[in-house]
Amino acid sequence: MTTSPPINGHKRPAMDVEPRFDPVALAKADAIRTQAEAEAKAAQARAQAEADAKRILAAEEAEKQRIANERAAMRLEKEKADHAAHLAEKAAKAAKANAEREKAEEAAAEQEKGTAQLAAEQERTERMWKWGARAIYGVGLLIAAPVQFLAFWDPKRPFLVAAPALLEGLALVLAFGAAWAVAHRRDVMPYRVGIMLGALIAAGINLWHGATDEAIGLNAGLIGAIASLGGPIVLMAYEHGIAQKADGIPSWREKRAAARAEAAERAEQEKAASQKRDAEHSAAAAKALAESRAVEEQSRRDADRQQGHREVWAVAEAMRSARGAQHVTEQIWADAWHRVTGSKTVGITADIEAQSRAAEARMATVTKTPVPGPLSLVESQKGARAKRDPDAPDGRRNNGGTPPVRRPGETQPHSRLARLQARFEQPTVKAADTQEQK
Helix, strand or coil, X not given: CECCCCECCECCCCECCCCCCCHHHHHHHHHHHHHHHHHHHHHHHHHHHHHHHHHHHHHHHHHHHHHHHHHHHHHHHHHHHHHHHHHHHHHHHHHHHHHXXXXXXXXXXXXXXXXXXXXXXXXXXXXXXXXXXXXHHXXXXXXXXXXXXXXXXXXXXXXXXXXXXXXXXXXXXXXXXHHHHHHCCCCCHHHHHHHHHHHHHHHHHHHHHHHHCCCCCHHHHHXXXXXXXXXXXXXXXXXXXXXXXXXXXXXXXXXXXXXXXXHHHHHHHHHHHHHHHHHHHHHHHHHHHHHHHHHHHHHHHHXXXXXXXXXXXXXXXXXXXXHCCCCCCHHHHHHHHXXXXXXXXXXXXXXXXXXXXXXXXXXXXXXXXXXXXXXXXCHHHHCCCCCCCCCCCCCCCCCCCCCCCCCCCCCCCCCHHHHHHHHXXXXXXXXXXXXXXX
């Protein structure tokens, strides 16, 4: 015998036959089956999610590897290009160095060739000058000696025939002495004086005998005098040039070139000095102008701060005096502003900070407060539900009328904005309901 549950408050009659189905057991079985299906679906969903995640991760890893490979290939290409550019630059530098070296070698060869040509030309001209001077001396000797032989010839005194050799030989021997003095770097002036004295004596004798002796004649005497003077003079001029070259004495041409170069260098130095003075004057003028403008700006800033912020200015002036500064600097003004107002930002006071924060709070309230009225978002989630048709089939499972068990998290929660909107409209709704009841 089993006891059946009451119907409408009345006891059911006792039944001798056991019911074929137990609703509670069926509900439990259905719940277990539902839970198993849910768990299976959840496990399947997790497996699917894990597989999708692994597939996505593998795809991301493959993409990362592809990108890494592309970057490595690009880096390798860049390194190859850089290496090729480096080799090209190195080859260009080597070619340029070779060209410069060849050019320098050609210049050196040209210079050496020019030097050799100059040396050869100098040697040739010196040789011509040397033998020309000696030839002139010899020709002069050949002209002057016969005139003197005729002048000194006396049958009673035959020894006077050696006088021409003495007079002409005196200048020649002294010329040889002058050459020795030049070669041994000795004073050559006494030899030159002796040469000129000997030549003058010989020329005077030739001229005198040519004018007084009709057998010689004035023309022969004059030519003899010129020959006696010309040969030694030419030979002395040659020895003079040799002496200057040996002593390193510059010629008149070299002196003029050196004077011109010195004048050009002096002019360049004067020009550079003038440009330097002009630059210094310009820099000094610019510096003075900048300093005057800085003084004017500092005066304007001090007057403005003193007039607009007297308390801060007093503290800043005290700090300036204590620190020994010339004027109130920006650092001193910032420190004084912090000491007086408590703000580390110059120009910001407590009132300005309070107004700014109040404005920020009002802006946050306006932007975060829900919108009431027809534009509200609450009705999209909290609207009135449609009534169920009585003839509609039961949407619950065939579990004997027992509803399924609801667990936390199965129902989609309302959005945060909808909750804020409902909380905001709740006093208005209550007031409207009270008004309707009245």
